[in-house]
Amino acid sequence: MLRYGQTVFTICIMCQLLGMNCNTPTDIVFSFTGFATRGGLTDEHKDGWGIAFFEGSGVRLFVDHQSAVDSPVAELIKRYPIKSRNVIAHIRKATQGQVSLENCHPFVRECWGRYWVFAHNGDLKEFAPVLDGSFQPVGNTDSERAFCYLLQRMRRHFGEQLPSVQQLAQFMHEITAEIASYGTFNMMLSNGEALFTHCSTKLYYIVRQHPFTTAALTDEDVAVDFSQLTTPADKVAIIVTEPLTTNESWTQCASGQMLVFVDGDVLPLSLPGATA
Secondary structure (H helix, E strand, O other): OEEEOOEEEOOOOOOEEEEEEEEEEEEOHHHHHHHHHOEOOOOEOOOOEEEEEEEOOEEEEEEEOOOOOOOHHHHHHHHOOOEEEEEEEEEOOOOOOOOOHHHOOOEEEEEOOEEEEEEEEOOEOOOOOOOOOOOOOOOOOHHHHHHHHHHHHHHHHHOOOOOOHHHHHHHHHHHHHHHHOOEOOEEEEEOOOOEEEEOOOOOEEEEEEOOOOEEEEOOOOOEEEHHHOOOOOOEEEEEEOOOOEOOOOOEEOOOOOEEEEEOOEEOOOOOOOOOO
């Protein structure tokens, strides 16, 4: 449920996702401020939250089983402008697995000597893939199980050589369609180079670039004039389950659509359902 002024909007979503991809390190304070409010105040996603920031080859990961509106860690993120080119955040409404720290997204694993960060919104029914031990879930969510399966298949498919973004996009298009056949699979995945997204039911994005304007949050009485905080060369893509602002034009992804973001742009892909 979202509140803006005196108007109330009801949204039936199991979890919510937030991602950022840009061409220069940027903080996500504005977007996260509105997003975190949905974690127990303007919406019911109060079963934990998390956010991961890529910084060079490292990742800063913050997770908490408390609701985002009650978490001191979330308050820190709202006030501490960590700059990154790729960010993934998640607020949880539990469908599988208890409310606990190990079940909070995003999840992080290493593959080919670099970190991979993953978050999922949805519910996968009877999804029980055989895992060979190369990647194992710590918690008991369908989401983490799907992440481990995805990485296992990816490593088996490409072997010892890290594939290009285009090769990964083709693979992700196929594996996400397979996993989505078990239920709802809105997901975000990043290795710090690109941000891969798949939409089953609902996902929106916006690319902010010159000339920058003022944006006003839906969930908080907060507005920012981005023209005062950016340079003409900056480009920032924000991807989210529900639009975060009231005065910007967001693009809704189609069901089954795979999008890949690099340097704040939507990467042109020759895939069914992809857009340039």
